[in-house]
Amino acid sequence: MNKFNIENFIKVLKNTYPDATCSLDFKTPFQLVVAVMLSAQCTDERINQTTPELFKRCKTIQDFIDIDLKELEKIIYPCGFYKNKAKNIKLCANQILKNFNGVVPNTMNELLTLAGIGRKSANVILLEVFGIANGIAVDTHAKRISNRIGLSSESNPEKIEQDLLKIIPKEYLKDVNHLFVWHGRKTCNSRKPLCKNCSVKEYCNYYNSKSSN
Numbered sequence: 001m002n003k004f005n006i007e008n009f010i011k012v013l014k015n016t017y018p019d020a021t022c023s024l025d026f027k028t029p030f031q032l033v034v035a036v037m038l039s040a041q042c043t044d045e046r047i048n049q050t051t052p053e054l055f056k057r058c059k060t061i062q063d064f065i066d067i068d069l070k071e072l073e074k075i076i077y078p079c080g081f082y083k084n085k086a087k088n089i090k091l092c093a094n095q096i097l098k099n100f101n102g103v104v105p106n107t108m109n110e111l112l113t114l115a116g117i118g119r120k121s122a123n124v125i126l127l128e129v130f131g132i133a134n135g136i137a138v139d140t141h142a143k144r145i146s147n148r149i150g151l152s153s154e155s156n157p158e159k160i161e162q163d164l165l166k167i168i169p170k171e172y173l174k175d176v177n178h179l180f181v182w183h184g185r186k187t188c189n190s191r192k193p194l195c196k197n198c199s200v201k202e203y204c205n206y207y208n209s210k211s212s213n
Helices: 003-016 029-038 044-057 061-066 069-079 082-099 119-130 140-149 157-167 170-186 205-212
Strands: none
Touching: 003 170, 029 044, 029 061, 029 082, 029 119, 044 069, 061 082, 069 082, 119 157, 119 170, 140 157, 140 170, 140 205
């Protein structure tokens, strides 16, 4: 897709989903860090149902360090993989307190030193907390859309991100993070994509290949 088409593609998505924003509920930077960790293999809806109790119980980073592991596991149990997530949350809180004076860091390299935080999560934190959009959070939606549209043929999220960064102008990175999630949820879902209703189907290899058969 050339620069003209990629810009039009993004503009159409923006018109289709004008309210596209982060779906996770949070009030502090560390609350988002926790929410992002919980989001692995879990829906944002489930996370937003779980975090109110958690954030009421743990109001500070120190509270996350002090809470009993079993109690934390019980609270986040509905989010799945609760044992590993609870361990990472407590370890991450410790790391931020000891290594960053209790302040969530604002660089990719520093965020990647934290337990439970990979590149995708770090991109979300940088964007939503600090307004920094230097990368793209390649989740299942971004991966599926990139492959179907033809923006990347890779399966590895980091390689997909690099392909996207080569063709998407920097000024659109902030929008793309949200637009891919919303498009993936509302139209380009995994099992039965709503191709006929898709606003960007003219740009899509998947749709065009189906239409030609």
